[in-house]
Amino acid sequence: APVQNETRVDSAWDIIVIGAGPAGIIVAERMSKAGKKTLLLEGGGPSYWITGGRQKPAWLDNQQLSRVDVPGLYKSIFADQGNLTCAEHANAFTGCTLGGSSAINAGLFFEPPRSDFDTYFPKGWKHKDVSAAIDRVYDTVPSDDVYSQDDKFYVQSGYVAAKKWLVDGAGYANVDINKEADNKSKVFGRPIFDYVNGQRGGPVRTYLQDAIKRKNFQLQMNTRVERIIRNGDTATGVSAIVNGTAKVIKLASGGRVISSGGALQSPALLWFSGIGDPALRANLTAGGKLDGVSDWINNAEVGNGLFDNPNTFIELSNPSIQSYVHNYSNPIPADALAYTQHRSGPYSFASETSAFWDTLKVDNHTIGFQGTIDSSGFADWTSNNTITLNVYGTSGLFSSGKVELNDQYLPGPDNNVYYSDSRDGDAIATFIHSIFAKLDPKVLTPLNIPLNSTQTQIRDYITSSTAYTRGEVNHWSSSCRIGKCVDANTVVKGTKNIHVVDASIVAPLTVNPQFGVMIAAEHASDLILKLGKY
Ligand SMILES: Cc1cc2nc3c(=O)[nH]c(=O)nc-3n(C[C@H](O)[C@H](O)[C@H](O)COP(=O)(O)OP(=O)(O)OC[C@H]3O[C@@H](n4cnc5c(N)ncnc54)[C@H](O)[C@@H]3O)c2cc1C
Structure with a gap:
């Protein structure tokens, strides 16, 4: 499959997705499939061989494999993170590479029981509502116990x-x-x-390969979004570091920005965009994190409820x-x-x-x-x-925790997550x-x-x-919950066209989270497409 790395971010986009973890890949694929001109921005670089990933031990020379492709090399990530994790962007262990943590995880793929949706998710997200999304994840992402x-x-x-x-x-x-x-x-x-x-x-090998064939889809790696640019309650674009320089990437009129940076980084991105608990504002301003942000949108639920x-x-x-x-x-x-x-x-x-x-x-x-x-x-x-x-x-x-910024302004868990x-x-x-x-x-x-x-x-x-x-088990979730931080359509409360679609909106599950994150992204895609232009 082709590796996309050219820069053609200068035009305006119907949908800008921030973060190419499992959720971001799925929502971007679904938006592009529906004909939306879709830009998927990932701060990290390539991971799997087919994406250009070339980190590997010598015994894999002459193989079209990177370390990411080989399941048995999973645990090596804890000894040598290469450039695959978010060490510079989060105060916790998560993946910052194409695929997000799904490129460095163990690949355990467990469907959440129906009781998780029926007990912990609000109206519109019960099991009967998400069952079509579950089917699509099964149809798209192969899985097996016989590896x-x-x-x-x-x-x-x-x-x-x-x-x-x-x-x-x-x-x-x-x-x-x-x-x-x-x-x-x-x-x-x-x-x-x-x-x-x-x-x-996972999604890099499946959803993403479908998306990159489309002319209306663009993946841009090594591009970190610093903040969402707003005019009051409406996003007009994002400010990102593209090839080392800050650049504004614009939304087309009626477009939407979808934050899929994961349960630690999506709340931080909202804060840096001037959305969150007003009590944080002074500290963010002191750190220069709100330069160019003129107003603040109150949403005290951003970062609340973090789970692992x-x-x-x-x-x-x-x-x-x-x-x-x-x-x-x-x-x-x-x-x-x-x-x-x-x-x-x-x-x-x-x-x-x-x-x-x-x-x-x-x-x-x-x-x-x-x-x-x-x-x-x-x-x-x-x-x-x-x-x-x-x-x-x-x-x-x-127990319930919160995302907290350390003195470097990196998001991580507070002391209340465990016990x-x-x-x-x-x-x-x-x-x-x-x-x-x-x-x-x-x-x-x-x-x-x-x-x-x-x-x-x-x-x-x-x-x-x-x-x-x-x-830490690195199963970060639940830091921007549906019905509290985002509405039932995943729109960030207080805004018109800013969404969060990633582990942040997923309640603590009975199983490892990635299957549930993929279901949430599939279901959110249906809801966003139904909303149409904002
Ligand atoms: C070591 C490890 C092992 C795990 N094992 C399993 C397992 O076996 N089974 C399971 O179900 N789950 C497992 N998990 C958890 C699972 O991988 C995550 O729940 C899942 O990947 C979360 O998906 P996400 O889309 O919410 O975000 P993430 O996977 O965190 O992806 C977010 C992406 O967004 C990018 N990003 C963030 N901010 C920005 C920005 N401002 N600009 C541009 N890009 C940005 C990041 O670089 C990253 O690539 C594991 C996690 C880890 C870390």
């Missing part, structure tokens, strides 16, 4: 032990996770990934376990060959061997819990017989205690927290700060 092209599963000792523990021991149902998406109580299964033929898939899963890593060990560490530069030669020749073997998946869910009712909230089992140990526990359970609370938690309501720590500890009660130490033994811990000991551990607890 290896030889149809075999690799690195399975952790899966076998977890199944013994949860299915045989604790009564969990063994399910096809997305076929039974609505059931999230005591279910266990193999993860579904949105890979395509053994390589990273509060997680704990539990190291689990047994002599039957053979852990597997994907190696960036020096893979086991047979494994490298299996991948480069047949897209098979351990490098055809990111390292998660199984996932499970349960729920608990607390004060009329149904709280969700998820566990994901990785193929290797972590931090102090990296023996060959150790794997890591990543366990966290999902939907229905009580600011004590009921969350209690609920997650109840869940861990209940699954520990069913764990036969002959199957797996927890190493960093004793199996016979009391519920209080578990709560005190998971809410304390250690290498294994209170880590």
